Amino acid sequence: MQPSSSEDDGLLSPVSPTDDSDATMPLASEAPEPAPGLNGNPVHWYDADRTEPYTRIEPFQERQDTSVEFFYKPVTLTALAAALAALGYVATTQDVLEEGRDKRRMGAYATIASFLVFSVIQFRDGPFIRPHPAFWRVVLGVNLLYELALVFLLFQDLNSARSMMTYLDPNLGRPLPEKNYAENCTFTPQNVWNAIDIFCLAHTLGWFGKALILRDYWFCWILSIAFELAEYSLQHQLPNFAECWWDHWLLDVLICNWLGTYVGMKACQYFEVKHYTWRGFRQSRGIRSKTKRVFTQFSPHDFTAFHWHGTASLLHYVTVVMLLAVFLAAELNPFYLKSLLWMEPDHPFVIARLAGVFLCALPAVRELYQYINDPRKTVRMGQHTWLLLATIGTELLAIIKWSKGQFQAPLPTHVWFAWLIGAAMLLLYPVGQFGVPSARRYLRRFSRKPRIKAQ
Template identity: 40%
Template sequence: KNINKDFFDDGTMSFFWRAHRISALIIFILVLLYVTLYDDATNNSDYNTKRGIIAVIISFVVFGVTITPDGPFRRPHPALWRLMLVLSIVYELLLIFVLFQTADDARLLLRHIDPGLGVPLPEKSYGGNCELYDSSRPDNPFHNVKDKMDSFVAVHFFGWWTKTLIVRDWWLCTVTSILFEVLEYTLEHQLPNFSECWWDHWLMDALICNGLGIVLGMKTVKYLSMKTYHWRGLWTYPTYRGKFSRILKQFTPYIYTDFDWRPTQSLKRWLSMLLIVAGILICELNAFTLKFVLWVPPSHFLCLARLVLFIFWGAVSLREVFQFLDDPQCHKFGAQSTLAIAIMITEVLIAFKFDWNTFTKPLPPHVINMLLIGALALIVWTLWHFYFQ
C-alpha cells in the first residue's frame, strides 16, 4: 500500500541503530556482581521477594529487547517496539498467574503495588435523571449534563483519536464506536457503570467525543498519508536547527502505510473484519470488567498503564493483521497480534472466574430479541452478498 509514496532514505546507520547484545550482557553481569558483592542482605522476606520478582522481570525485559526480532515499525526506534512485545509477554504471564488465584487473593496481590487497593469500590451510575434541561433548577438547568462531564470525556476523545490512527478507516472506527454503545446497553444489567442516559450514549459519547476523535484521527491519517518521507542521517544536517528538526522527525513514521481493508472483497476478508471488530470490542470491555472484579478505581494508574500499553500493542497488532490479510507473501500471523489475542482471552477468563454470578446474569428479553435480530440480519446479508448476489 506504499505505491507512489514520496519516500527516500540515504541509508545512514548511527551507533544507536546497531545491535548491542554484548554491551547489554556486560552491563547485566556487572550489575549482578555488584548485587552479589556489595548489596546488603536483609531478613525481610517480603522485601526480598518483591525485589527478586522485579529483578526477574527487568532481566527478562533486557534480554527480550536485545534478542527478539524487529517488528513492522522502525520509529522512533525498533527497540521500543521490541520492548512493547516483551512487556506484552510479561503482562500475559502475570495474567496467567492471577488466573490461578482466587478473587480475594488476586485483590490482595494488588495491594503489594498500591496498599489502597483491595477494597470494594462504589460503581458510579451515569443514568438516573436523564433530563437534558431541568426546569426545576432555573439556577443550573443543565446540571445533569455537567454532572456527567468528567475526565473520561477527554479519555473518550483522545482514545478514539488514537484508535483511528491505529485502524486508519473511518467506517470501521464508526461502526465499532456504535457497537460499543450497543454493548453498553446490552450489559448494563451486569455493570452499573454502563447505565447511562440516552443522550450520554449517543450525543456525548458516540457523536461528540468518539465522533470528533474519529474525525481528527482521519485528518491526521490523511496528513500522514500525503506527507513526504525523506530520511537523512542526523550529522548530514549542517545547522543545529536542522539537527533538532531531524530529532523531532524521528518520532514520526518511517513510511506511512494506508490500510485499505476492503471488507467485502471476499468471505474470508469479511469474516476477518468481523473478528477484528469483535477483538476491539473485547479489548474495550475488558478494561471495565477487570477493574470491576479486581476492585481497581477507574482513575488508578494501573488502568491508565493498561490503556497506554494497548495503544502500542494494538498499533503493531493491526499492522500485522493487515499485512497478513493483504500481502500474499505473508504466511505467518504476527507475534504481537498473537499475544494480543492471548491477553484478551486471558482477561475474559479472569473476569468470568472471579465474578461468575455477575457475568452470567441472564440477558433481559428485549436485549435477547435485539441481539437475535442483529445476528440474523448479519447472517442473511453475508449469505446474500457472497453466495446469491
C-alpha cells in the same frame, strides 16, 4: 574389432525407425557455444534492470534510517556484561538495599527488567522502525509479561487474585462504591455541563488512537455505536454502564468519539500525503536542523493507508468482523476487570493497560493488514497480532471464571433477542453475498458439463 554397418543393421529392431539424418546430426558436446551477451550484443553489469526489489541491496543504515549510528550497532555482549554487573552489585552488596522485604521486591523487578533486556536484544523486529525497533521489542516484551501474569491469575480464584493485587498496590483490595450515571437524565444545559469530566477527554484521546490504528471512518463509527449498544446490554451487570440517553449519543458518540475520530483521521491523511525524505544526524547541519531531525525520529518512517475491502471476499469479511469483535472485547474487558479486582477507573494499572493495548494494537493491526492483503509474502500471523489475540482471549477467560456468582441479574429478554438478531444478520450477509453466488456458479458449471450417454 568394430562390427560392420551390416551387422549393426541386423541388430536393429524391425520396427525401429531409421533416418539417414541421424547419422549426420552432431553430438551434444559438439554443439557450438552460444555467443556471449544478449542477441549477440554484450551485456554489462551496469545495464541490469534495477526496478525489481530483489535486485536492490540496501545497506543496514539506509534501510533502518539510522540517525545516530551508535544506537543501531549490535551491542549484545556489552549489554549482557552491563546487566550482569548491575545484578551482581545490587544482589550481593548491602550498599543499595538491605536483605529482607525490599530485596524481595527488588528481585521481582530485576526479573522483569532482565526479561525486557532479553526481549530488546533477541526478539524479532516488528513492522515499525520508529522511533527504534528496540522500542517495539520492549512493547512486545511488556505484552508478553502481561499475558504471563494473566495466565497465572487465571488459575486463582477471585479472592486470591484480589489479595495478590495488594502486593502491587496496598491501597487495593477494598470494594468499590457503585456508581450510576443515569440518576438525573433531564436534558438541560446544566445537567449536560455537569456530566463533562476528565473521562470526556479520555474518550476523545481514545478514539484519536483508534483512528490511528484502524485508519477507517466506517470502522470507528461502527465500533463507537457498537460500544454504546454494549453498554445498554450490560448495564444490568455493571451499574456504571447506565447513562442518560444524551450522555450515550450526544456526549460520547457525536462529540467526544467523533472529535477524536475526526482529528485522528486527519492525522492519518496528513501522514499519508506527506513526502518522507530522511537525512542522517550527521548530514544535518546546524543546531536547529539537528534538533528537528531528533524530533522527527519519533514520527512515522512511512505511512500505509488501510483499505480493508470488507465486502470484497469472504476472507476479508471474516477478518473485518473478527477485528471489530476483538476491538470491542478489548474495550469492554477493562470495565469488567476493574470491577472484579476492585480498581478505580483512574487507577494507574487501568491507565497502563489501556495505553499498553494501544501500543500493542498499532503493530498488530499493521501485521494483520499485511497478512490478509499480501498472503504470498506474509505466510504466518505476526508476533504482535498473535500475542494481542492471546492477551484479550486470556482476559475473557479470567472474566468468565471470576464472574460466576458475582452478577446475579439475568440477561434481559429483549437484550438477548437483540444480540440474536444481530448475530443472525452477520451470518446471513456472507451467505447472500458470497455463498449464494458461489452456489449459482457451481451449478452453472455443473449443468454445462457434457453428459456421457450410456452405451
